[in-house]
Amino acid sequence: MIRISDVSKSYGELLAVDRLSFAIQKGEIFGLLGPNGAGKSTAIAITCGLLVPDRGEVQVNGHRPVSKAAKRQIGLAPQSLAMYEDLTGLDNLHFFGSLYGLEKPLLEERIQWVLEFSGLTDRAKDRVETYSGGMQRRLNLAISLLHDPEYLLLDEPTVGVDPQSRNKLFDCVLALKARGKTIIYTTHYMEEAQRLCDRVGIIDHGRLLALGTVDELIGEHGGDGEISVTTAEQTIVKTTGRPIADMKALLDAHDDIRDLKLIRPSLESVFLNLTGRQLRD
Amino acid sequence: MNILLSMVKKDFKLIFRDKMTVFFTFIFPILFAAFFGSIFSGGSDNNQLSVAVADLDRTADSEAFVQRLIDSDELAVDVMEEPAARNAVRRGSKVAYILIPAGFGEKYGSLFTGGTPELTIGVDPSRQAESGILQGSLMKLGVERFENALSDNQQLSAQLDQSIAAIEQSDDMPEQWKSLLGDYLPQIKALTEQDAADNSTDNPDGATTGMAGAFTPLALNFEDVAIQRDGPQNGYAVTIPQAMYWAIMGVVMGFGVSLVQENTFGTMTRLVTAPITRTQILGGKSLGCFIALCMVSGALFLIANQVFSVPIDAPLKLVLAIASVGVGFVGIMMFLAAIGKTERGVSGLGWGVMMIFAMFGGAMIPLFVMPGWMKTVSHLSPVKWSILAFEGATWRNFSYSELILPCGIMLVLGITCFIIGSRTLKLEN
Ligand SMILES: Nc1ncnc2c1ncn2[C@@H]1O[C@H](COP(=O)(O)OP(=O)(O)O)[C@@H](O)[C@H]1O
Ligand SMILES: [Mg+2]
Numbered sequence: 001m002i003r004i005s006d007v008s009k010s011y012g013e014l015l016a017v018d019r020l021s022f023a024i025q026k027g028e029i030f031g032l033l034g035p036n037g038a039g040k041s042t043a044i045a046i047t048c049g050l051l052v053p054d055r056g057e058v059q060v061n062g063h064r065p066v067s068k069a070a071k072r073q074i075g076l077a078p079q080s081l082a083m084y085e086d087l088t089g090l091d092n093l094h095f096f097g098s099l100y101g102l103e104k105p106l107l108e109e110r111i112q113w114v115l116e117f118s119g120l121t122d123r124a125k126d127r128v129e130t131y132s133g134g135m136q137r138r139l140n141l142a143i144s145l146l147h148d149p150e151y152l153l154l155d156e157p158t159v160g161v162d163p164q165s166r167n168k169l170f171d172c173v174l175a176l177k178a179r180g181k182t183i184i185y186t187t188h189y190m191e192e193a194q195r196l197c198d199r200v201g202i203i204d205h206g207r208l209l210a211l212g213t214v215d216e217l218i219g220e221h222g223g224d225g226e227i228s229v230t231t232a233e234q235t236i237v238k239t240t241g242r243p244i245a246d247m248k249a250l251l252d253a254h255d256d257i258r259d260l261k262l263i264r265p266s267l268e269s270v271f272l273n274l275t276g277r278q279l280r281d
Numbered sequence: 282m283n284i285l286l287s288m289v290k291k292d293f294k295l296i297f298r299d300k301m302t303v304f305f306t307f308i309f310p311i312l313f314a315a316f317f318g319s320i321f322s323g324g325s326d327n328n329q330l331s332v333a334v335a336d337l338d339r340t341a342d343s344e345a346f347v348q349r350l351i352d353s354d355e356l357a358v359d360v361m362e363e364p365a366a367r368n369a370v371r372r373g374s375k376v377a378y379i380l381i382p383a384g385f386g387e388k389y390g391s392l393f394t395g396g397t398p399e400l401t402i403g404v405d406p407s408r409q410a411e412s413g414i415l416q417g418s419l420m421k422l423g424v425e426r427f428e429n430a431l432s433d434n435q436q437l438s439a440q441l442d443q444s445i446a447a448i449e450q451s452d453d454m455p456e457q458w459k460s461l462l463g464d465y466l467p468q469i470k471a472l473t474e475q476d477a478a479d480n481s482t483d484n485p486d487g488a489t490t491g492m493a494g495a496f497t498p499l500a501l502n503f504e505d506v507a508i509q510r511d512g513p514q515n516g517y518a519v520t521i522p523q524a525m526y527w528a529i530m531g532v533v534m535g536f537g538v539s540l541v542q543e544n545t546f547g548t549m550t551r552l553v554t555a556p557i558t559r560t561q562i563l564g565g566k567s568l569g570c571f572i573a574l575c576m577v578s579g580a581l582f583l584i585a586n587q588v589f590s591v592p593i594d595a596p597l598k599l600v601l602a603i604a605s606v607g608v609g610f611v612g613i614m615m616f617l618a619a620i621g622k623t624e625r626g627v628s629g630l631g632w633g634v635m636m637i638f639a640m641f642g643g644a645m646i647p648l649f650v651m652p653g654w655m656k657t658v659s660h661l662s663p664v665k666w667s668i669l670a671f672e673g674a675t676w677r678n679f680s681y682s683e684l685i686l687p688c689g690i691m692l693v694l695g696i697t698c699f700i701i702g703s704r705t706l707k708l709e710n
Pocket of ligand 1: 011014015016034035036037038039040041042043
């Protein structure tokens with residue numbers, strides 16, 4: 001389990017992370033959703049020991065993040081690509097794998113696996129420079145999988161990736177969850193959080209505003225849904241906090257119904273309700 | 282250790298991808314050494330042996346002999362006074378001097394009488410190998426003397442007349458000899474003249490060489506030369522340690538930049554989040570830098586030795602010099618990376634600092650030709666001490682205790698810079 005307790009970090013005057021607390025359970029995909037500059041990357045950096053918080057503490061399976069024990073359990077795919085573009089994919093994997101002290105046969109096996117997993121086997125011997133944006137992202141992820149860590153920290157893994165590659169990445173993330181990995185996934189796309197994450201923390205200006213499953217968040221903060229019923233004569237649209245009851249009442253009242261719609265509030269409306277701003281600026 | 286080695290391997294791969302660094306680190310220094318080495322080697326390019334000649338005889342024959350020396354392909358001749366000639370060899374600017382003693386011309390000019398012409402020769406003892414070439418080419422000139430005289434019938438005829446006259450006038454020659462030669466020589470003369478009439482294009486090569494072999498063409502008297510000089514005998518011995526510095530600079534800049542580039546590439550994030558220590562990260566970089574420094578220095582000395590014939594008499598001392606210079610510049614690399622912080626900072630600061638070191642340290646002007654004040658300033662440049670370590674291990678023939686100073690300075694400097702640099706350096710930004 002990763003436990004983040006009362007963590008703050010400022011850059012000079014700017015409070016990037018403000019008394020953040022949450023715990024991540026084994027086997028879940030935990031989403032950190034927030035706009036650019038919300039403090040997601042800073043939170044990730046503190047979690048993996050890159051940054052030391054000004055206050056509070058982080059525990060990874062009870063270890064401090066800077067300890068070797070914690071580092072072996074964490075795989076980080078940084079937001080900005082972290083690899084040698086002048087080297088081949090294979091060279092990168094060999095080098096970063098060697099940092100974890102894997103024995104040669106095991107390292108080779110892991111390299112084969114991550115290449116296959118990320119669909120890069122064919123291009124392994126090409127220089128990273130020649131990869132497409134999506135392939136570079138996948139290699140960035142593949143490198144963090146080499147030492148088979150329990151926890152994966154994926155910081156905006158879909159930035160700069162075309163829709164097709166994005167779907168491939170989603171498949172990868174879900175496949176990793178199926179293999180029992182625990183994943184922290186940061187994004188500013190609410191669709192991604194909604195589609196992938198078991199639980200989502202909504203973060204803005206360094207503060208955690210809400211935390212729960214997507215349904216819980218929507219139920220609590222999503223506000224009213226929208227129902228619309230179309231009869232032969234008219235279309236009735238209604239904003240309501242009790243969509244099911246209201247829909248039932250409408251269905252009972254009209255015989256000639258041609259169409260009906262139930263639009264649930266999204267995480268977008270959760271964010272809007274919590275901050276008064278749109279998620280995407 | 283495995284981690285350090287894989288860091289070294291990775292950095293080497295990266296550095297070798299950078300064509301500019303490879304050029305300035307590996308190719309440029311060799312070109313530099315070859316170009317300036319050939320200039321410093323004082324005209325002895327095309328492999329001519331440079332000799333000083335002093336003509337003490339000053340006769341037409343001796344002057345003709347000097348001209349033969351000047352014309353010969355093997356020798357680059359400077360004619361000077363005797364003391365100047367001796368000095369030139371003592372100071373190492375000439376390989377040998379050739380003194381032509383009084384009376385040489387007379388002996389040289391007459392074939393059958395007058396005795397063997399003698400030369401006095403002094404050779405730089407460190408270039409004994411070349412004295413063989415010198416002997417060979419002088420003997421060839423001596424033999425040519427016979428060949429020319431004998432292959433030219435008219436000259437031979439004149440020679441014979443001269444000899445007959447000399448024999449007739451001679452007081453100390455026994456009568457039997459006088460009468461024998463008195464009969465014999467005119468007959469040779471008659472034969473020669475008949476031969477000339479028969480066949481003017483005649484080339485009696487075989488016969489004359491056979492005849493020449495019966496005489497000693499030249500007697501060479503070798504003198505011992507006490508050497509006293511500031512510079513090495515081989516120009517490359519100066520330019521190789523200088524060239525080395527350009528290679529060292531390439532490596533230092535390459536690794537300094539690659540250290541801060543880990544930040545630019547974002548790869549420092551991965552290094553820092555891997556279960557390795559800060560010491561291992563910096564150690565891996567330093568080890569790579571050290572190995573690269575030793576490799577380029579070693580390779581340059583190997584080329585110096587094999588291609589440019591720079592003597593390496595004490596390989597162990599050279600290893601010591603290379604290793605301590607390596608340590609020194611690893612420290613400087615670390616310091617530059619810590620102070621420069623960014624790629625631009627490191628390369629700007631680095632080139633500036635390294636160039637000033639180079640200028641005052643003897644990488645541009647050799648230390649031994651620097652004016653006094655500049656020699657004093659050069660003490661502040663690590664380049665001076667590294668060049669001194671290299672030169673001490675090669676042509677300066679330092680003892681181990683003499684080597685301690687330059688090597689020790691490089692070691693202390695390197696370790697100090699390394700400690701300051703590695704403490705100051707921020708891995709994560
Ligand atoms: N190294 C830094 N120095 C100063 N300010 C920083 C630094 N890194 C991030 N910040 C600031 O901290 C805030 C949070 O940044 P970040 O954690 O990167 O947000 P996110 O990843 O959610 O976009 C932003 O306002 C950003 O400008
Ligand atoms: Mg970020």
